[in-house]
Amino acid sequence: MAVGEQEIINNGAMTRQRERRKQLVLLLSRIWAWVFLGIMIVFFIITVQLSSGGTVNFLTVRNSQNILVAITSVLLLGLGQTFVIIAAGIDLSVGWMMSLASVLSALAIRDSFNAGQPLFAAVVIGFLAAIAGAVVVGFFNGVIIAKLNVPAFIVTLGSSFIVRGIALLLSDNTTVIGLPPGVRDYGNNALLYWISGEGGGLYFLNRPDVSGEMLRRMDRILPYPVILTAVVVAIAIFLLRRTQFGRHTYAIGGNMEAAVRAGIPVDRHLIMLYILSASTAGIAGFLSTLRFTAGSAVIGDPLLLSSIAAVIIGGVSLFGGAGTVIGTVIGALIIAVLTTGLVMLNVQPFWQFIVVGFVVILAVLIDQSRDLIMGRMETTG
Amino acid sequence: MEPAMAESENNGQQGEPILRIRQLVKRFGGLVAVNKVDMDVYPGEVVGLVGDNAAGKSTLIKCVSGVYQPDGGEIYFEGRRVRFTRPMEARDAGIETIYQDLALAGNLSVSANIFLGREVKKRYLGGLIRTLDEDYMHAESQKVMDKFNIRIPDFSQEIETLSGGQRQAVAIARALYWRAKLMIMDEPTNNLGVVEQRQVLELIQELRQQGVPVILISHTLPDVFAVADRIVVLHRGFKVTEKKASETDSQEIVQYMVGALDDNRVLA
Numbered sequence: 112m113a114v115g116e117q118e119i120i121n122n123g124a125m126t127r128q129r130e131r132r133k134q135l136v137l138l139l140s141r142i143w144a145w146v147f148l149g150i151m152i153v154f155f156i157i158t159v160q161l162s163s164g165g166t167v168n169f170l171t172v173r174n175s176q177n178i179l180v181a182i183t184s185v186l187l188l189g190l191g192q193t194f195v196i197i198a199a200g201i202d203l204s205v206g207w208m209m210s211l212a213s214v215l216s217a218l219a220i221r222d223s224f225n226a227g228q229p230l231f232a233a234v235v236i237g238f239l240a241a242i243a244g245a246v247v248v249g250f251f252n253g254v255i256i257a258k259l260n261v262p263a264f265i266v267t268l269g270s271s272f273i274v275r276g277i278a279l280l281l282s283d284n285t286t287v288i289g290l291p292p293g294v295r296d297y298g299n300n301a302l303l304y305w306i307s308g309e310g311g312g313l314y315f316l317n318r319p320d321v322s323g324e325m326l327r328r329m330d331r332i333l334p335y336p337v338i339l340t341a342v343v344v345a346i347a348i349f350l351l352r353r354t355q356f357g358r359h360t361y362a363i364g365g366n367m368e369a370a371v372r373a374g375i376p377v378d379r380h381l382i383m384l385y386i387l388s389a390s391t392a393g394i395a396g397f398l399s400t401l402r403f404t405a406g407s408a409v410i411g412d413p414l415l416l417s418s419i420a421a422v423i424i425g426g427v428s429l430f431g432g433a434g435t436v437i438g439t440v441i442g443a444l445i446i447a448v449l450t451t452g453l454v455m456l457n458v459q460p461f462w463q464f465i466v467v468g469f470v471v472i473l474a475v476l477i478d479q480s481r482d483l484i485m486g487r488m489e490t491t492g
Numbered sequence: 493m494e495p496a497m498a499e500s501e502n503n504g505q506q507g508e509p510i511l512r513i514r515q516l517v518k519r520f521g522g523l524v525a526v527n528k529v530d531m532d533v534y535p536g537e538v539v540g541l542v543g544d545n546a547a548g549k550s551t552l553i554k555c556v557s558g559v560y561q562p563d564g565g566e567i568y569f570e571g572r573r574v575r576f577t578r579p580m581e582a583r584d585a586g587i588e589t590i591y592q593d594l595a596l597a598g599n600l601s602v603s604a605n606i607f608l609g610r611e612v613k614k615r616y617l618g619g620l621i622r623t624l625d626e627d628y629m630h631a632e633s634q635k636v637m638d639k640f641n642i643r644i645p646d647f648s649q650e651i652e653t654l655s656g657g658q659r660q661a662v663a664i665a666r667a668l669y670w671r672a673k674l675m676i677m678d679e680p681t682n683n684l685g686v687v688e689q690r691q692v693l694e695l696i697q698e699l700r701q702q703g704v705p706v707i708l709i710s711h712t713l714p715d716v717f718a719v720a721d722r723i724v725v726l727h728r729g730f731k732v733t734e735k736k737a738s739e740t741d742s743q744e745i746v747q748y749m750v751g752a753l754d755d756n757r758v759l760a
C-alpha cells in the first residue's frame with residue numbers, strides 16, 4: 112500500500128512535468144504559422160532590398176494593400192471551407208461557385224441597370240443574385256450529403272462540374288461585359304487615400320482628383336473589397352467561437368455519433384454549412400465582378416486549391432474537429448506574401464507553386480508531429 | 493435453494509420499482525437473444541447485470557434504452573408502460589445509457605460536452621443575436637461535479653486530454669445534470685487503470701446514495717460485488733438467477749454464468 116502511494120506521488124510529479132511539456136508543444140504548434148509569416152516578411156524585406164540594390168522596399172503601404180486585395184478571393188473561398196472542413200466535410204465546388212456568382216452578379220447588374228435601376232440598386236441586385244445562386248448550390252450539396260449520405264468529396268466534385276457548365280452557359284463562354292462604368296468605383300475605391308511627399312496628405316472616402324506624378328504617389332488604403340472581406344471574417348470568427356452554430360460545427364467534426372446522440376440536428380446543420388460555404392464563394396464572385404467591371408466564368412476555379420491550401424496551412428484538420436478562422440486568414444496571408452515577395456524578387460512565378468506546395472506539406476507535418484509527440488507523452492512518460 | 497423469482501418479490505425493497513421488465517423477448521432471425529426475461533430496478537439500488545458473451549445483456553439493455561424494439565413482453569418505467577422507438581425517447585423519459593464509447597466530443601471542453609445539444613445562450617437585440625453563455629454553463633458544470641464529488645482540474649480542458657476515468661465521470665455528470673432517473677452503464681470500468689476503476693465504482697456508490705438507480709453491466713465480478721445490491725445473471729438469453737449480492741459470492745455467480753447452475757431448472 113505504501114509503495115502504491117509512493118508511486119502515485121511520483122506519478123503526480125511526472126504528470127506535472129509532462130503537462131508542462133505538453134503545453135509547450137501545443138503552444139508551438141498553435142503559433143508556428145504566425146512565426147512563419149513573420150520570418151517570411153523579414154526574409155523578403157531583406158532579400159528585396161539586397162536584390163534591388165536598396166531601391167525597392169518590400170514593406171510599403173502600397174505593397175501591403177496589394178497583398179490585402181490579393182488575398183480577398185482566396186480568403187473568402189477559404190472561410191466557408193473552414194467551417195465545412197472543421198465539420199469533417201469538404202467543398203470542392205467553391206471555385207466554380209465563385210465563377211457562377213461572378214457571372215450571375217454581372218448579368219444582374221447589367222440588366223437591371225439597363226432596365227432603369229439606379230447604379231446602387233443595380234449593385235445590390237447583383238449581390239443578391241450572387242447569394243441566391245450560392246444558396247441554391249449550397250442547398251443542393253448539403254441535402255445530398257446529409258440526407259442521402261453521399262460523401263462530400265464526391266457530391267461537391269459532381270456539383271462543381273454542374274456549376275461550371277451553368278456558369279459557362281450563362282456567360283456564353285465569354286466575359287460578361289457592358290456593365291455601367293460606375294461599378295468600377297465600388298470594386299476599387301478605398302476608405303482612405305494617402306499621397307506621400309510634397310503636397311500630399313490623407314484623404315477620407317473621397318478619391319483626390321490628381322493626375323500624373325502625384326497619381327503615382329497616391330496609395331489606396333483599405334479598398335472596399337478588403338473592408339467587406341474583413342466584415343465577413345469578423346462575422347465568421349463570431350459565428351465559430353461564440354455561437355451554438357460554431358459549437359455544433361466542432362461537435363459534428365469531433366464526433367458525429369456524439370452529436371447525433373446529443374440531439375443536434377446534424378442534417379440541417381450540414382445543409383447550412385454547405386450553404387455558408389457556397390455563400391462566401393458567392394461574395395468572392397460578386398467582389399471580383401466589381402473589381403474588374405466584368406463577370407468571368409473562369410475566375411474562380413484556379414483559386415480552389417489555393418483556398419484549401421490556406422485552410423490547411425492555417426491549421427484546420429482535414430479529419431475535422433479542429434481549426435480557427437484566424438488560422439485561415441494567416442494561411443491566406445502566407446500564400447499572398449510568398450507570391451508577392453517572389454514576384455518582387457523577379458523569380459519566375461512558377462516557383463510560387465513549388466514553395467506553397469512545400470508549405471502545405473510542412474503544415475500537415477507539424478500537425479502530425481504534434482499529435483505524435485502528445486500521443487507518446489500519453490503512453491510513455 | 494429458493495427459486496430466484498420468489499426471492500425478488502420479497503427482497504425487502506421499498507416502494508414500487510422504477511423499472512419493471514416483464515417477459516421480454518427479442519429475436520434476431522432465428523436466434524432468441526433475450527428470452528422471456530423479468531427484471532426490476534428499485535429506486536436507489538444498483539443492479540449488476542452479468543453474463544458471458546452473447547448472454548443477452550446488451551440486447552436487453554438496448555431494448556430498455558430504445559435502440560431495439562422488443563418482439564414480446566412489456567417494459568414499465570415509473571409505473572407506465574413504455575414503448576421507445578428511438579434512443580432519444582428513452583433519454584427524454586429519463587433513462588440514460590452510458591456506452592463504452594461514451595458519446596463525448598473529444599475536441600470540446602468538459603462543460604461544452606455536458607451542455608452538448610442543449611447549449612445555454614445569452615440573448616442580445618431581442619434574441620436576434622444569441623451567444624453561448626459559457627460562464628453559466630461552466631458554473632452549472634461545476635455544481636453537478638461538486639454534488640457528485642467528481643474532481644476534474646480544469647473544465648476548459650478538452651475531453652481528449654482527460655484520463656479514461658475522468659471521461660467516464662464527465663459522461664455520468666452529463667446524464668445527472670439532465671436529471672437522469674435511471675442510469676445504465678455498459679462496462680464502465682473497461683480499459684481503465686486500477687485507480688480510475690476505483691473512482692468509477694465510488695461514483696456509482698455516490699449515485700446510489702443520492703437515490704439514482706443504476707444498472708451496471710460488467711464482466712468484472714469484483715467490480716459488480718463492490719457496488720451492486722442485486723445481481724441478475726443471464727445465460728443464452730435466459731435469466732438464470734437473481735440474487736442479493738450479500739447472499740452469494742463470485743464462485744456461485746460464475747457457475748450461473750457458464751450455465752452449470754440454472755434456477756429455471758430447479759423450478760421445472
